[in-house]
Amino acid sequence: MTGSVWSLLLVAVLVALTYKRAPLKMSAISLGIFAVVAFVGGAATTIAVIAALVAIACGVLSLESFRANTITRPIFSLYKKILPKMSETEKTALEAGTVWWDGELFSGKPDWHTLLDHPNPSIPPEEQAFIDNQLATLCSMLNEWETAQNGDLSKEIWDYIKKERFLSMIIPKSYGGLGFSAQTQSHILQALTVSGAAFTSVGVPNSLGPGELLLKYGTQEQKDHYLPRLADGREIPCFGLTGPRAGSDATSLPDTGVVCKGMWEGKEVLGLKMNFEKRYITLAPVATVVGLAFRMFDPEGLIGDKKDIGITVALLPRHLEGMDIGNRHKPVGSPFMNGPIFGKDVFIPLDFIIGGAANAGQGWRMLVECLSVGRCITLPSSGAGGGKYAIAASGAYARIRRQFNVPISKLEGVQEMLARIAGNTYTASAGARVTAIAIDEGHKPSVPSAILKYNLTEIARDIANDSMDIHGGKAIIRGPKNYVESGYSSVPVAITVEGANILTRSMITFGQGMIRCHPFVLPEMHAAQQNDLKAFDKALFGHFGFIFSNFSRSAVLNLTNAAFTSVPVTGPTKKYYKQINRYAASFAVMVDMCAFSLGGELKFRELISARLADMLSKMYLASMVLKHWEDQGAHKADLPLVEYSCQKLFSEFETAQDGLIKNLPSRPVAAILRVLTMPLGRVAKAPSDKLVAKIVDLVTSHNETRERLIAGTYRGETISNGYAETLRNPLAVYDGLLDRVEQADVIYKKIGTALKADKYDEATLSIEGRITDGVKMGILTADEGEFMLAFEKDVLDMVHVDHFPLEHFGPVAENQDTPKKAATTRKKKADASEPEAV
Structure with a gap:
């Protein structure tokens, strides 16, 4: 063989060994054998020598003790000097949660069995019964237009939410809660995206808030007192974290609690004097108990030697002297309860700290551990549920809405958007469901929570934009008939809360992921912090092998x-x-x-x-x-x-x-x-355009694929409405229209053929007129005419937008010359002129 062939063989051996991540000893033996074979086989001396030298190097590096003391030790000393000091808050954030499929992706060689062997449980019968009954009932009561006009969910809805314990999905049955699985929670929240106010009001107490914090960290006394009351709605919780100077940078809290003595229920006790200002706090205006994050200080050393104790979380009853709560913010979109909380020299006993005085300074750990789970359920559910509602409505609307004598679903510009909504919805549904099951299996996926929060809320934004464009003018006129606008205007809320998406994307997802999920970075850091040379050596050379392996894998797989x-x-x-x-x-x-x-x-x-x-x-x-x-x-x-x-x-x-x-x-x-x-x-x-067309066919007609895609959306018959006598659920109406649209297509075709043959009077422009004349001329049968008139009536009802009396939105300006004013003015003038006329 030529020297070039031997060179290629040596490269192939090196690539194969690194590609397969062979241990150093195995690599040394394999390369040693290659060197001998090459030498005996007449290869150039250079090839055999290179193979032998690499074999020797691998052999030497496989001697761990020698390697650690001669090669790793100086690297270790340098590494410890350049390793940036990690704050306690950063360390806590990195250690929160667990590594799951995200770790496999960082490995460069994912083990698919980790994912494919993951369970696929169905929703338990008891929880499915709740979905079929209580959830369906709540959805039937919701009306976004009424909520927008009233500024809140109705008392009837609030009472039902409390009675059926929607606010306690995460609270165990032993405390009177529902104790639902993460998968069921996600399913319920997806259905509630029909109302932004209902979604937020139910979602927040079941995410980061007093309930979850009490469950994981509360004292038994705190659990026994609060959890049953939170479960049945006697207590409404909110959680105060963000403020004017601490939004996404939640660790920079300026709110303080200073250890001191004070009077509580007639006795002098050790407690905290608190000063705080919070904003953007969901449910604050109606909350009866406030979870509050603050910086705790003990300047007089009343409970220990540490002066700056750190971020702490406490529960504050609403009635505390010095706490001002009850004003409202006015968020964009659906008007859910949200407002500021102020506190001036508010005194609380140390027992109000969640978990008691023993948990003083543990607030940040408590928050990030809870957030890593809650963020995986609530906010992703808004993207998945909103997508299901959007494609169910938009697909059907595009099928029954006709322009240029064809359904707009046949227009390729509309098809592009329909397919994008469908694809985004499928992606969001998959991410939300599979990750929720991972939580039910005991995982606490902190990095996936950031992935889902950012991507699924951004998907919701894209879906909302596309839905608006497909519906056109119908989507921009507010009123009971507009089922698109609320979702569109509420999207920024989900994108902004729990850390702005800019931060989630640019800092959290990869920044936390690299250290938490990389197979060697965190072990290297831990070894350096603990001054463990042996552990550092193992991690370092594992990292070197990892890099070389991925070089080979990447080159081979990409070529x-x-x-x-x-x-x-x-x-x-x-x-x-x-x-x-x-x-x-x-x-x-x-x-x-x-x-x-x-x-x-x-x-x-x-x-x-x-x-x-x-x-x-x-x-x-x-x-x-x-x-x-x-x-x-x-x-x-x-x-x-x-x-x-x-x-x-x-x-x-x-x-x-x-x-x-x-x-x-x-x-x-x-x-x-x-x-x-x-x-x-x-x-x-x-x-491709061909794939786009296939998807449009699937989402604009009744079929099993469409049913699986929109599963979980509420499609019941009626929703009560104060503006009109009744407002039918648009998805229920669209289901009925899709049942009839294929029959209508045959009749549209008959009318179109007759038009081309000039059988219609040119003055007959309306579809209703063409149907009636078509029956008279024998183009259509009487049954076809009756069917089409009813069908077109329902289509027109869905296409129509609302209009209101001129004074509906407030008094008309005095100088505005309206038809009603003009008529009144004419009448007054006529009345004034009558005596002269007589």
Whole structure:
């Protein structure tokens, strides 16, 4: 063999060993054998020597004690010097939650069994009965127009919410709560997206708030007192975290609680004098108990030596002297209860701290641990539920709304938006459902919570925009008939709360993910903090092997377009699993190379971090889509939704990947990344027009795919309305129209054929006139005419927008010359002139 062949063989052996992540001893033996074979086989001496030297190096490096003392020790000393000091709040945030599928994606070589073997439980019968009965009843009572006019949910609705314990889904049955699974909570909240006020009022107490904090950290006395009262609605909770100077940067709380002695119920006790100002607090105006986060100080050393005790969380009854609560903010969208809370020299006993005095200073840990779970359920449910409602309404509306003598669902511009709503809804539903099940299985996925919060609320924004565009003028006129505007105007609330999306994307998702989920970064940091050379050596050389392995995996998978990587499935989705393997290897390389080239500066390069967060998010959501399809029975009919979702996510992954390489400050590193991760350029293609058309057919007619996509939306018959006598649920109306639309299409075609044949009088322009004349001329049968008149009446009712008396929205300006005023003026003039006329 020629020298070139031997060189290629050596490269192939090195690539194979690193690709398979072979241990150092195995690599040394394999390369030693290759060196001997090459030498005996007549290879150039250089090839054999190189193989032998690499074999010797691997052998030496496999001697852990020698390696640690000669190679690792000086690196360890340098690492400890440059390792930035981590604050307690940062450490707490990093340690919150658990690592799940996010860790597999960071590994560069995801083990698909971790996800595919994950359970797929159905909703328990008792919880399903609640969904079928109490939830359906609540949805039937909701009316966004009435809520908007009244500024709040009605007393009847509030009473029902309390009576049926909607506010206690997370509270165990032993305390009188519902004790529902995360999957059921998500299902209920998705259905309640029909009303932003109901969604928020139910969602917040079941997310971050006093209930969850008490459950996990409260004293037994606190649990016994508050949890039953929270469960049955005697107590309404709110939680005060953000303020004028502490929004997304919640650790910079200026609110204080100073340890002192004071009077409580006639006795002098040790407690806290508190001063605070909170805003954006959901349910504050109606809350009876306030969870409050503040900085706790003990300047006189009354409870210990530590003066600055740290962030603490306490429960404050509404009636406390010095606390001002009851004013309202006016959020955009649905008018849910939200307002400020002020406190001036408010005294509380130390017993009011959640968990008692022993939990003083533990507030930040308590908050981030609760937030990592709550953020996975409540806010993602708004995206998934809003998407289901939007595609159920928009798909049907586009099918029955005709322009240019065809349904607008046949117009390709509308089709593009319908498909995007459907694909986004499928993605959001998959992410919300599969991650909720992970929570039920005991995971506390902190990084996925950030992925879902950012991506699903942004998906909700895209869905709302597309829905508005499809509905056109109908969507911009407010009134009982407008079922689009409320969702559109409420989206910014979900995007802003629990940390603005800008922060969630650019700092939390990747910043926390890299340290928490990377297989070696956190062990290296822990080893340095504990001055453990042996542990550091193990992590460091594991990291080196990890990098070299991902170099090989990325190069091979990208050059072959993942053709030879193994995945545990067969069939039409196999190619998508392969692509995620390819992307995971590329992502792992880019993470380490960005960290290598930027060092500590990476923390402040928010646009670089944001693109890495996007890459991680797209892989995570695509994985959820594939798992969701399998869980639902791998229906072939649903494949267009899977294909659209994956293709869109993959295209977005490569957009972020390409953008990162173009903007990485170190151009040599960027060039290496281009060769390793995108040697063939951008491979992913956006969904085709043909695929778009397939999806539109699925979401604009009755079929099992559409039913699975919109499962859980409330489609009951009527909703009470104060403006009109009754307002039918638009989804129920659309279900009836879709039942009849194919029969109507046949009749539309008959009328169209007659029009082309000039059988109609040119003056007959309305569809109703053409139906009536068509029956007279024998173009249509009497039954067809009767059917079409009824059908068109229902269509027109759905297309119509509301109009109100001129004075409905307030008094008309005095100088406004309105028809009503003009008529009154004429009458007055006529009355005044009558005597002269006589």
